[in-house]
Amino acid sequence: MTPTLADAERLDAADPLASFRDRFLVPDDPGLVAYLDGNSLGRPPKATAERLAALVTHDWGTRLIRSWSEGWMELPFEIGDRLAAAVLGAEPGQTVVADSTTVCLYKLMRAAAAMRPGRDEVVADRGNFPTDRYVVEAVAAECGLTVRWISPDPAGGVTLADVVDHVGERTAFVTLSHVAYRSAWIADLHGITAAAHDAGALVVWDLCHSVGSVPLDLDAAGVDLAAGCTYKFLNAGPGAPAFLYVAAALQDGFAQPITGWMGHAEPFAMGRDYAPATGMRRALSGTPPITGLIGVDEGVKLVAEAGMDRIRAKAVALTELAVTLADDLLDGVGIGSPRDPARRGGHVTVTHPDAKTLSDRLIAAGVVVDHRPPDGIRIGLSPLTTSFAELHRAMTVFADVLQMS
Amino acid sequence: MTPTLADAERLDAADPLASFRDRFLVPDDPGLVAYLDGNSLGRPPKATAERLAALVTHDWGTRLIRSWSEGWMELPFEIGDRLAAAVLGAEPGQTVVADSTTVCLYKLMRAAAAMRPGRDEVVADRGNFPTDRYVVEAVAAECGLTVRWISPDPAGGVTLADVVDHVGERTAFVTLSHVAYRSAWIADLHGITAAAHDAGALVVWDLCHSVGSVPLDLDAAGVDLAAGCTYKFLNAGPGAPAFLYVAAALQDGFAQPITGWMGHAEPFAMGRDYAPATGMRRALSGTPPITGLIGVDEGVKLVAEAGMDRIRAKAVALTELAVTLADDLLDGVGIGSPRDPARRGGHVTVTHPDAKTLSDRLIAAGVVVDHRPPDGIRIGLSPLTTSFAELHRAMTVFADVLQMS
Incomplete structure (x- = not known):
């Protein structure tokens, strides 16, 4: 019936x-x-509307530049940690909110390629969202890698068997979406991550269609690198900043290419040479987008409360x-x-x-x-x-x- | 007295x-x-507070996803053009608002290096803001270039004579701030741009401390590439998106490295291969940050009105x-x-x-x-x-x- x-x-x-x-x-x-x-x-x-009004009146309007030292500097990390706890299944200190998803993916893939020198292939999904495909092609071309494309069933998605067929000792990294933007296929996060690791490769997961919709356990799955957007199921607002996850064990070797002052160990020392910060600060580049971050914070709070x-x-x-x-x-x-x-x-x-x-x-x-x-x-x-x-x-x-x- | x-x-x-x-x-x-x-x-x-409230209630809250086709998609270009007319001294179609200043500088310097193949030096200012120095060093290392540093008087800044001393047939590009973040020294935009061009090099100007404070005439000066921030004299809000300028004559050859879906000729066709858009859309990467853009718009309007x-x-x-x-x-x-x-x-x-x-x-x-x-x-x-x-x-x-x- x-x-x-x-x-x-x-x-x-x-x-x-x-x-x-x-x-x-x-x-x-x-x-x-x-x-x-x-x-x-x-x-x-509704809380986002109230937070934005308070931001303009109080933090920006009244405290002015002092707000940077009174809280804004830490917002990308604090909100990242709240997102990690509520949504990603990740311990603190591995997630930061900043930049667009595209910029985050670029940083992650460049860093991944650099962490596997001598390997000359990447594995990617021909059916993935355009930005993922375009970025992996660009990074591959820059780094002298060849993309090995998986072409899954459009009504399904990439399977563990597909990945096993494509990875090998030449694979630097595997990059896939956890939930396919077109079919909503959920890829096997644990199995595929393990298969990549068995071949000595890293994984770069795009979580845009997972976060706030499908439970994740990045730490338990041993995920290396991940990024995702906040304006879908996290309700953070149009063009709100994306997040970027780097597993704790990889952070000391994580070198992203856009080395701005906010990724420096001491941003306000304004020192001569770039010295990447310890931990997730090194994933940042420019000044964090505060209005967008406020939207992420409120969106994550509601998801955390709902569970x-x-x-x-x-x-x-x-x-x-x-x-x-x-x-x-x-x-x-x-x-x-x-x-x-x-x-x-x-x-x-x-x-x-x-x-x-x-x-x-x-x-x-x-x-x-x-x-x-x-x-x-x-x-x-x-x-x-x-x-x-x-x-x-x-x-x-x-x-x-x-x-x- | x-x-x-x-x-x-x-x-x-x-x-x-x-x-x-x-x-x-x-x-x-x-x-x-x-x-x-x-x-x-x-x-x-004050208008920014009102615009943000209206954005949340109407454009985001009521029109929802439809706002992208009802205006948001064009905002980075429309606001860029308003900024160009009021502040930059630039004709329409050369300016876009997106990403952080650091990300914009990275895109511009990578593109500049690619437009001068065979040249193996860049000229930069040892006294420039940290992000500029760190990004030029990173781009130089990636692209096999050597940085020729100018070390100006800290209470002054880079002179035309300094640039003439450092540019030559090996120079791919010269990158400087127009107004020095430390001393407020105003560099000779016209003279230095012309000196770089005389050597066959491009210029990448950082306008962070100029926009909304010192009149600019980028078109008349023949500036090639420029970027700058909007949260200083343009009053756009904490971490508001930066702008990026590419002279019309260079746009067909402008290839930036972060090739996301928003830079594609047809973003929603979601086609197989990356095909950069004609004009300034190709400078975009990810989804434009709408809350930040609203702040830029209102800030620029006030500057335009004041003159x-x-x-x-x-x-x-x-x-x-x-x-x-x-x-x-x-x-x-x-x-x-x-x-x-x-x-x-x-x-x-x-x-x-x-x-x-x-x-x-x-x-x-x-x-x-x-x-x-x-x-x-x-x-x-x-x-x-x-x-x-x-x-x-x-x-x-x-x-x-x-x-x-």
Whole structure:
């Protein structure tokens, strides 16, 4: 039996995370039936609006430059540690928030290549998000490495067997996304990391679609290097700074190329020669972006309060409902995500030859999704803000849009 | 005769920019006698607080992901163009706001090195701000270049003659600050750019201490590449994104190393291979930091409204008063900035063997300045927010602090 709207409302009534929706700005917008793109841009926490106002008035406006020594200098590390504890499964002192995801990936891959001199290959995913592919190609070209591409099933993703087939004694590092941006496939973080290590290679994980959606245990998995974005399931705001993780054991040998004053052991000594700081400070380059960091802090706090286990449980329930409704209501639409919830992250991609047109019509009808070429429509499900009823109403509109097409 | 507080108040009464102070959050803080560090962190414009609130509620909170196509995607270029017109003396299509200054300098220097293959030297300033020195050393090491250092007078800066002595047919690029962070020395933008070009080299100008303080004419000077920060005289907020300028004629050959999806000709096509966009989009890497960009926009608007000529005139008057009062009131203190106002930017550095201790005491007494090792105390003068009376009161406190030392 196809779940009804009443069934969805019952799921909402029993949802332990339902009250979190009130912690976000969810405007009374009659034109918006459902927001299913929180995996591209999460909604604003109410607390972020208050923190930004206080930042401008007090820290920036009143304390002025003194705020740097009164707290701002440590924010990239403090927020990184809170993110590590709540979301990454990582001990303190390994995570910093700074720069864009692209810049972080560039730093990590350059550092990884330098930590494996003499190795001349990298292993990467042909289906990965564009920035990951473009950066790995650029770094490979700079460092004289050849990229060995894995070409996975578009509705799935890179498997442990794929990695085992591609790594070897020539591999400097393996770089993959933990959750695929297109299919939401969850890669085997533990197995792939171990396989890379067995070959003497490092791993650089992109966690953009994992953080705040799928539980992570970077320390237990032995992950070397990772980065990810904060404006999706962490709700940190448009273009908020990314985070960067370097395992403690690797930090002394971690040399990133963009050696700015904020990565120096003593930034305000303004010394003649660059001397990288001990620990994660060496991952920084320029002055930390404080307004963006505030958004990360508030986003992480809400995720920490909800807890990753409850978030994951609701994500599974939401994606299960989305798949069931897609199967039952959406004629001519395929499922471009794993059907096994254990292998599926926080969104469901449905496929259709006219995906671009359909996606535009859905948005015009108040169901905000996004299109991923060539034939994907992503249904993003944010456990802190998406309700089961919202999803149900969206899928009903989707069925109507299909019938009118 | 030493100018009195009444003289300073008369200057304020005649100041055509005096009313701009009301456009900023200048809290009535009895503990703060004077804020003379706007050259490190400018004060918040009131409009920025309002724009940030509207951003969270409307663009982010209500329009959500749709804001990217409704304006955010173009913000880095639109704000860059407004900055170019108001401050840089540059035609549209050459400026973009993104990343930190350090990351921008890294991109520019890598691109500059690649545009002069076969040349194996760069010319740089041993007295430049740490980030500039560390980045040029890193880029030189990566690209197989040798740095030819100029060591200027600490109370002055790099002269045209210094550059002529150091450039030659082996020079790939010359990189300097237009206004020295320590002495406020204004380098000869036109002459040095022309001298570099005469040798077949490019110039990479750091404009951090110029923008919003000293008029610039990048196009007329034939500047190739430039970057600068927005949180000083542009008042864009702590860690706000920097800007990057690439002269139109060089853009087709401009290849920066951090090739992310936002620099692609078609970011949302998510195509297989990196194809750099035409024009300034190719300078971008990751997702633009929207909260930071809003601060740049409002800061630039105020500077545009005030006009760089009036800002410069007031900066000269303020620095003249600071030098006169330092000479007359501050026993045992030297002037670490040019005495010729034509060669002096928007701050005055005074020198003293106990500069660090004095600086701490000044801040404790409510006069916020900053210390620059080894012996400098910078008196930053922001024409839009600093009054002559504020400066006068500060210098009186400074004299008291010296007498108690």
